[in-house]
Amino acid sequence: MTEVLAQRAYQAPATPEAIDELHTELDRIWEVASFIPELDQMAFTTAVIESASNVVQHGVAVPGGELRLGVTLTVMASVLQARISEIGAVPSPEMPSASLPDDDEESGRGLALIEALMTTITVELRGETKTWVLSREIETPA
């Protein structure tokens, strides 16, 4: 059940434009992995874009360096997995809040949304690279 059925990798400077390009990569993986139920595709895409947007919005490049976004998307029969890396960032072990803010707040819902959509979320810190590993188990495997 852990055989890789489809995989795509993306890396670019962490700019807003990268988010649109990454979304196109996600669309491409679903063209190959169209056997994945639509609800799972939708949930996974949402969590990956949310997490990558977090890198673009909150990642801080090391002095004199460039902050990059690196993403690997992997489709297995029973699990969808994404590794979203903040490359060349000032190490920040802090985690954003996962609780929902007041109704009139305009930000702060990202992590709560990712938590609601994913089965597991882990964060790896290695030097100047922080990687979010998001996994969603598929209820009715292909």
Added chain:
Amino acid sequence: MRFSTEQKDSYTEVSGTGRLNMVAAPKLREVVGEVVSAGNKRIVLNMLATDFIDSSGLGALIGCLKMARQAGGDLRIACVQPQVKMVLELTSMNRVLTPHATAEGAFSND
């Protein structure tokens, strides 16, 4: 993402085509800001062709709602697609931004 606005009899319809993400969110605020500045307080955001929203887009929707209400009006959403519906429900924002089936029906009970 592309936006268009159309003046109807009793409201202004703003339609968005594409993904309402961190790239498009500031554009939506700008478009709705211009509509409100022009004196139009009743706004319907037609989301028929908006196939994706994230928390940045949601933040922009809340900002636009506040703009319209501060001007004495309201902003309502219509024709939401499955992914937008999912995000609204998971964040409980469907309580604040209740999706309407049609743009025409969004203000019909007022």
